[in-house]
Amino acid sequence: MTTTPWKFTAKEIVEKPELFTSGHRACAGCGPAIALRQIMKATRGPTIVTSATGCMEVVSTIYPYTAWKVPFIHTAFENVAANASGIEAALKVMKRKGRLEHENVDVIAFAGDGGTFDIGIQALSGAAERGHDFLYILYDNEAYMNTGIQRSGGTPHGASTTTSPAGRVIPGKPQYKKPIADIMVAHDIPYVATASISSWQDLLVKTRKGLEIEGPAFMHVFTPCPRGWRYDPSKTIEIARLGVETCIFPLWETIDGEYSLSPQSKILALKPERKKKVTEYLKMQRRFRHLFKPEFKHVIDEIQQMVDKRWNRLLKRCNMTQASQS
Amino acid sequence: MAITQQKTLAINGDEAVALAVKQSDVDVVAAYPITPQTIIVERFSEYVADGEVETEFVCTESEHSALTACLAASAMGARTFTASASAGLALMHEILYVTSGCRAPVVMAxxxxxxxxxxxxxxxxxxxxxxxxxxxxxxxxxNSQETYDSIIQAFRIAEHLKVLLPIMVCLDAFVLSHTLENVQVLADETVQKFVGLRDVPQVMGHEGREVPFKLDPSNPITMGPLDLYDYYFEHKRQQEEAMKVAPQIIQEVHEEFSQISGRKYGNGLIDAYHLEDADIATVCVGSTAGTTKTVVDRLRKEGVKAGLLRLRTFRPLPLTDIVKTMENVKAVAVMDRSNSFGGHGGPIYHEIRHSLYDSPTHPHVVNYIYGLGGRDMPPAIILNIYKDLQEILKTKRVKRDVQFAGVR
Known part of the structure; x- marks a missing residue:
């Protein structure tokens, strides 16, 4: 990538008009709503937004109201990447035919974890392979929250949801989270990143990179959900930060397939003693409460092992030295 | 307007579709291959590869995404086309409703x-x-000629500001899609002039401003919102109102097209064949009408007052025209090339019987399910159906109202 990194001050960001405005119907402490507001602060010009069915679509567009100050379209659940494909195709042909008013129009597609890990992965994979120029934002709140907290491919191991309830025998979701961002890296697209609402500058910079880059860009944003994760709504950012600090959700990016750690995670690679135990993260959320019963304690060990395994794999990909076992 | 110079090409139905799309200055074509539609996208991709069209051609990973991409491009104000069949159309089912609900005038073969x-x-x-x-x-x-003509007309009808509904132009697999036929084609400029540029209506946008109904960064609007019990019903009612206006627009466009092509298909909605004085008649859609016409000719020579009603549009259902053209017919056989399992007859039968319920002559209406899975419908079977109708005419009795024709 040849573009110089986008520089901005907090004042500029505050003063930039809101494109995702207040008055939407998201819950108090909603992580995805924070992400959307921050992301829309990083747009660089004319932008069209499309969204999959899900929390953010539902809370922001209850007819006849809308929270969007940019053109917005929702069509269905599993096809937001196809929406983006159609929009981008129309922009291309209209530009060719001299019917486009603007020199450049950016396209952003939003979808939750259900709309990305599960039902939307086919359309996403297809759009990535075709190379449409758009930024796909996965706002990951780790379950189908809009329909009432059902497990998705993005739900972590051990989490209790309404379709993976913590029972007497089965301690929450038996499977592990699908490594969706790595799957997108494997599509050999020019830009893939993970980001967290706890590191807003990093999120903004990555958004701008994703928009500036030619071709498909994918960003996986960590967005805690107080309703589904069962914690006090005031703790959203704190939990998002713990996700990063425990390496449950490391921050990194790939430019043309080359992995590099972002500052908040890089520091943990350089100073492994700062890497926190997963227990600190798990104990704050009642979706993991059952794991602290003696009979399910082994699940916490399993989670720690998987986090360490994936973290070490990531360090190798980033050409970082192996962190000592925590 | 005068009838313009035309060329005669020996092409099949799929190629006729591809050519009509090429000539209609389409902005975005998104499609996925499925037999027997594939030739359409193959031919079209050749036009793209040879630089003969400016169209953006998107080869999607599924029909679901193909229609979605067309819908989203259409929301941008683009003219869009896709094609599908069978399982592909079934996979699109969800997005068919979204497309019409978003009032996106996508044309699909x-x-x-x-x-x-x-x-x-x-x-x-x-x-x-x-x-x-x-x-x-x-x-x-x-036939393929009508397919070619209908695709061109479809863009004008779908995009008409009083209509704004998507259109399916249906042609029979293999019988039309893969069979060479002499097709008269108009010059590219003639078609381009006929279809014109797509326009969009003005709607109320943010802060109550009048804005174009499209995704436009200068005039942002929200499309495809969550629409609950306080407005959804009105939006669905608006779709029905558009369907009510559609017949008039379909006929106007059909009439205007006939002035440059010299070709007409009945009144644009129905194609009545020897119905003026007919005692008995069949009703069908698609290519079977061609075979049936030859049977009617034969019966007419024998002095039998037989006729045929071919529905050109099934949606909107040309109810008034059906009643009017059938007013003297005493026995009607509806030929359905699909079945509504457990529904006592096929879908066309249900609607023709429903249309004729209030007709003063109150004819006998029977149903023949035929040709499922490509089973041939030869003149002999159609002749037998007319013979059954003659029997009904004579005895004034219906022995079996719903039957299968040509099944073992």
Whole structure:
């Protein structure tokens, strides 16, 4: 990538008009709503937004109201990447035919974890392979929250949801989270990143990179959900930060397939003693409460092992030295 | 306007579709291959590869995404086209409703093919008939010439500001899609002039401003919102109002097209064949009408007052025209190339019987399910249907109202 990194001050960001405005119907402490507001602060010009069915679509567009100050379209659940494909195709042909008013129009597609890990992965994979120029934002709140907290491919191991309830025998979701961002890296697209609402500058910079880059860009944003994760709504950012600090959700990016750690995670690679135990993260959320019963304690060990395994794999990909076992 | 110079090409129905799309200055074509529609996208991709069109061609990973991409491009104000059949159309089912609900005037060619299981690639109308309630206009073509003409007309009808509904132009698998026929084609400039540039209506946007109904960064609007019990019903009612206006627009466009092409298909909605004085008549859609016409000719020579009603549009259902043209007919056989399992007859039968319920002559209406999975419908079977009608005429009695024709 040849573009110089986008520089901005907090004042500029505050003063930039809101494109995702207040008055939407998201819950108090909603992580995805924070992400959307921050992301829309990083747009660089004319932008069209499309969204999959899900929390953010539902809370922001209850007819006849809308929270969007940019053109917005929702069509269905599993096809937001196809929406983006159609929009981008129309922009291309209209530009060719001299019917486009603007020199450049950016396209952003939003979808939750259900709309990305599960039902939307086919359309996403297809759009990535075709190379449409758009930024796909996965706002990951780790379950189908809009329909009432059902497990998705993005739900972590051990989490209790309404379709993976913590029972007497089965301690929450038996499977592990699908490594969706790595799957997108494997599509050999020019830009893939993970980001967290706890590191807003990093999120903004990555958004701008994703928009500036030619071709498909994918960003996986960590967005805690107080309703589904069962914690006090005031703790959203704190939990998002713990996700990063425990390496449950490391921050990194790939430019043309080359992995590099972002500052908040890089520091943990350089100073492994700062890497926190997963227990600190798990104990704050009642979706993991059952794991602290003696009979399910082994699940916490399993989670720690998987986090360490994936973290070490990531360090190798980033050409970082192996962190000592925590 | 005068009838313009035309060329005669020996092409099949799929190629006729591809050519009509090429000439109609389409902005975005998104499609996915499925037999027997594939030739359409193959030919079209050759036009793209040879630089003969400016169209953006998107080869999607599924029909679901193909229609979605067309819908989203259409929301941008682009002219869009896709094609599908059978399982592909079934996969689009969800997005068919979204497309009409978003009032996106997408044009789609459907090459009518049987639905699985058992898997079968040949002609019947199960795929499009099941989508009759999806809010799309449906035109059924009798031959490849009509297919070519209907595709061109479809852009004008769908994009008409009083209509803004998507259209399916249906052609029979293999019988039309893969069979060479002499097709008269207009010059590119003639078609381009006929279809013109797509326009969008003005709607109320943010802060109560009048803005164009499209995704436009200068005039942002929100499309495809969550629409609950306080407005949804009115939006659905608006779709029905558009369907009510559609027949007039279909006829106007059909009439205008006939002035440059010299070709007409009945009144644009129905194609009545020897119905003025007919005692007995069949009703059908698609290519079977061609075969049936030769049977009617034969019967007429024998002095039998036989006729045929071919529905060109099934949605909107030309109810008034059906009643009017059938007013002297005493016995009617509806031929359905699809079945409504457990529904006592096929979908066309249901609607013709419903249309004629209030007709003063109150004719006998019977049903023949035929040709499922590409089973041939030869003149002999059609002749037998007319013989059954003669029997009904004579005895004034219906022995069996719903039957299968040509099944073992």
């Amino acid at each position: 459907i090459v009518n093919r049987a639905l699985s299981a058992p898997i079968n690639i040949h002609c019947d109308h199960s795929d499009s008939m099941v989508e009759r309630d999806s809010g799309w206009i449906q035109i059924y073509a009798e």
